[in-house]
Amino acid sequence: MKTKRITTISMLTAISVVIAIIESYFTFLNGIVPGLKLGLANIIIVFALYNYDFKTSLLISVMRVIIVSLVRTGFGLNFFFSLGGAIFSIVAMSLVKKTKLSIVGVSVVGSVFHGIGQVLVGSIILNNHYVIYYLPYLLLLSIPTGVLIGIIAKRILSYDILKLMNNEKK
Amino acid sequence: MNKSDVKIVVIIILLAGFSYIIFNLVKENGNTAFVYYEDKIILTIDLNINKEYVVQGLLGDVVIEVKDKNIRVKEESSPKHLCSLQGYTDSSSKPIICLPNKIVIKVGGGDDIDGVVY
Amino acid sequence: MKKKVYIIVLSIILICLILLFVDKNTYKEYSKDFYYMDTYINVKLNSIKNKSEVDAIFEDIDYLYSSYHKLTDRYTSYDGIINVYYLNEVLPDGQEVIIDERLADIISLGIEYYNKTDGLFNIAAGNLIEVWKEFIDECNFLPDDSDLNVNIDINDIILEKDTYVKNNNIKLDLGAVAKGYVTELVGNYLEDSGIYSYVINAGGNVKVGKAYDKESFVIGITDPSNPSTIFTKVNVNNKSVVTSGNYQRYCVLDNINYNHIINPKTRYPVSDKMAVTVVGNSSTISDIYSTYLYILPVEDGLELVNSNPDIEAIWYIDEKTIVRSDNFNYE
Numbered sequence: 001m002k003t004k005r006i007t008t009i010s011m012l013t014a015i016s017v018v019i020a021i022i023e024s025y026f027t028f029l030n031g032i033v034p035g036l037k038l039g040l041a042n043i044i045i046v047f048a049l050y051n052y053d054f055k056t057s058l059l060i061s062v063m064r065v066i067i068v069s070l071v072r073t074g075f076g077l078n079f080f081f082s083l084g085g086a087i088f089s090i091v092a093m094s095l096v097k098k099t100k101l102s103i104v105g106v107s108v109v110g111s112v113f114h115g116i117g118q119v120l121v122g123s124i125i126l127n128n129h130y131v132i133y134y135l136p137y138l139l140l141l142s143i144p145t146g147v148l149i150g151i152i153a154k155r156i157l158s159y160d161i162l163k164l165m166n167n168e169k170k
Numbered sequence: 171m172n173k174s175d176v177k178i179v180v181i182i183i184l185l186a187g188f189s190y191i192i193f194n195l196v197k198e199n200g201n202t203a204f205v206y207y208e209d210k211i212i213l214t215i216d217l218n219i220n221k222e223y224v225v226q227g228l229l230g231d232v233v234i235e236v237k238d239k240n241i242r243v244k245e246e247s248s249p250k251h252l253c254s255l256q257g258y259t260d261s262s263s264k265p266i267i268c269l270p271n272k273i274v275i276k277v278g279g280g281d282d283i284d285g286v287v288y
Numbered sequence: 289m290k291k292k293v294y295i296i297v298l299s300i301i302l303i304c305l306i307l308l309f310v311d312k313n314t315y316k317e318y319s320k321d322f323y324y325m326d327t328y329i330n331v332k333l334n335s336i337k338n339k340s341e342v343d344a345i346f347e348d349i350d351y352l353y354s355s356y357h358k359l360t361d362r363y364t365s366y367d368g369i370i371n372v373y374y375l376n377e378v379l380p381d382g383q384e385v386i387i388d389e390r391l392a393d394i395i396s397l398g399i400e401y402y403n404k405t406d407g408l409f410n411i412a413a414g415n416l417i418e419v420w421k422e423f424i425d426e427c428n429f430l431p432d433d434s435d436l437n438v439n440i441d442i443n444d445i446i447l448e449k450d451t452y453v454k455n456n457n458i459k460l461d462l463g464a465v466a467k468g469y470v471t472e473l474v475g476n477y478l479e480d481s482g483i484y485s486y487v488i489n490a491g492g493n494v495k496v497g498k499a500y501d502k503e504s505f506v507i508g509i510t511d512p513s514n515p516s517t518i519f520t521k522v523n524v525n526n527k528s529v530v531t532s533g534n535y536q537r538y539c540v541l542d543n544i545n546y547n548h549i550i551n552p553k554t555r556y557p558v559s560d561k562m563a564v565t566v567v568g569n570s571s572t573i574s575d576i577y578s579t580y581l582y583i584l585p586v587e588d589g590l591e592l593v594n595s596n597p598d599i600e601a602i603w604y605i606d607e608k609t610i611v612r613s614d615n616f617n618y619e
Contacts, residue, residue, distance in 0.1 A: 078269065078270070081269065099174065100172065100173075100174040101172075101174050101175055101178060102172045102174075102175050104175050105172070105174060105175030105178050105179075108175070108178060108179060108182065109178060112182055122267070122269065125269075131265075131267060131274075133193055133264065133265060135186075135189050135193075136186045136187070136189045136190035136193065137186075139182055139183075139185055139186035139189070140182075140183070140186045142182070143179055143182055143183065147179075201332075214517070218321075218328065218330040218489050219328050220321065220328060238319075238321055239319055239321070239330075283506050283507065283508040283518070283521065284332075284487050284496065284499075284505040284506050284507060285487050285489045285494040285496070285505070285507050285508070285529075286489075286492065286494075286507065286508040286509070286510055286518060287492045287493070287494050287507060287508070287509055287510065287529045287530060287531040287565060288491075288492035288510035288515065288531055288533065288535075288536065
């Protein structure tokens with residue numbers, strides 16, 4: 001059981017790292033908000049949140065931020081930026097998961113707080129509140145990305161990957 | 171997607187709209203740009219004059235260009251050149267933020283000055 | 289059912305986006321930059337006119353500045369135009385030439401103010417300005433008296449209506465009046481076109497109309513000791529503000545600041561003050577007076593301005609000494 005958990009976590013982390021790295025090559029959103037990411041790696045986080053628990057998804061999320069920084073962006077300000085966004089989004093999602101919201105709604109909330117977390121960390125690091133002017137753009141953009149992530153995560157969940165894995169074993 | 175999902179989306183749109191309107195009410199479309207390093211103003215730029223400026227960021231020189239009342243970061247030394255990708259701005263509701271260099275460029279009137287004689 | 293919800297959400301997003309970018313303001317601000325007379329010129333105006341109407345106005349302004357730029361240019365010749373370059377460098381002494389009446393107008397204005405300012409404002413000082421300009425650019429060998437002993441006698445210019453004759457190789461320099469003169473024309477043109485709220489900034493030579501969404505326009509006056517900042521502001525409507533100072537074009541040699549404003553009487557750059565700013569009704573007059581007051585000793589200038597209700601002035605002598613005329617009351 002333990003080995004399986006470790007394997008799954010590493011697999012999911014690996015996938016989310018790959019998604020994040022691929023995404024980091026798409027810079028077309030930078031014209032709107034600097035450093036803005038679609039956050040497609042959140043697909044894995046949403047999936048983990050529904051399939052496992054808060055702790056597991058938090059672990060995957062933090063590991064992803066560390067690994068992506070390690071291989072691509074370095075441990076500069078971007079690291080804190082991403083970390084802030086990741087933690088905010090995951091805490092918010094786990095809080096609203098128990099409400100009537102479907103997986104799409106939860107994912108939208110996650111996206112919104114991903115943006116809010118980035119803005120907050122940015123304000124603190126730069127010691128400059130002007131970063132907050134990006135909030136409306138971040139809020140609006142988080143809707144399509146949140147919906148997209150939610151729908152993809154739902155699709156993945158419907159395949160019941162765990163069952164597939166177990167079947168393969170037999 | 172259920173009813174509560176739609177509700178939350180609507181709430182977010184309203185929030186975005188509200189914050190946008192509020193920021194626009196307080197925004198200054200000035201002809202002066204303030205360049206901050208962290209929270210300190212290190213340079214004040216008259217946007218009426220097309221010119222290039224160089225300031226010291228955390229990672230090195232940041233080249234700022236003023237053109238037709240707009241301001242942008244032209245060149246910078248940072249891994250991803252995010253703030254030069256951001257392009258031009260002319261209003262305080264769209265500051266240019268260069269995280270790795272800790273430089274923020276914000277347009278404003280300051281004391282709401284319409285012109286400067288020199 | 290599901291599809292419907294998505295369509296509704298998407299259309300809400302779309303509507304919101306459209307609403308955010310629709311401009312509800314009918315009074316719009318327009319701004320355009322020009323580059324003439326060695327300086328950036330910015331014209332900013334508030335108007336209910338639409339963009340194409342304002343663009344046509346900007347085109348006319350461009351034409352005004354460019355044609356006067358060509359006429360008053362003393363360093364370049366233009367095909368088919370008799371300009372200051374032609375009068376200075378091509379026209380032989382004693383030969384009559386018919387000049388453009390717009391140019392004749394500026395020259396006769398210059399002669400008029402030569403008499404009014406007792407010769408301190410001299411548009412015929414081209415030869416002298418040339419000597420100092422060369423020195424300021426190189427900044428190594430101070431010109432001696434023989435270099436400075438050039439002809440600046442305005443009586444060597446004879447202008448009768450549009451007929452211009454010069455003698456003894458006299459040279460015109462309209463630099464101290466041309467910018468102010470055209471800026472005044474542009475301001476009048478805007479008012480004739482029904483635009484009353486405008487700011488024209490011709491390289492620090494500022495003319496404003498009537499502010500429409502506030503009490504008045506605020507014009508900052510550059511601090512000569514620290515030119516990236518301002519040391520005071522004036523709140524004005526329908527005024528022209530012009531500064532003459534020693535911090536724009538200058539050269540420091542042996543700790544002495546030699547700037548581009550030359551006193552035609554002493555033939556040396558003025559050095560007793562750092563800047564003078566004039567607030568007046570006309571951009572032409574403000575421009576001429578800023579040069580005149582810069583050359584004139586402060587006490588004489590103060591007396592002059594205090595006896596003239598149409599002009600206000602502030603003298604920045606040095607960091608510690610700032611003198612205001614009686615009617616210069618702002619803040």
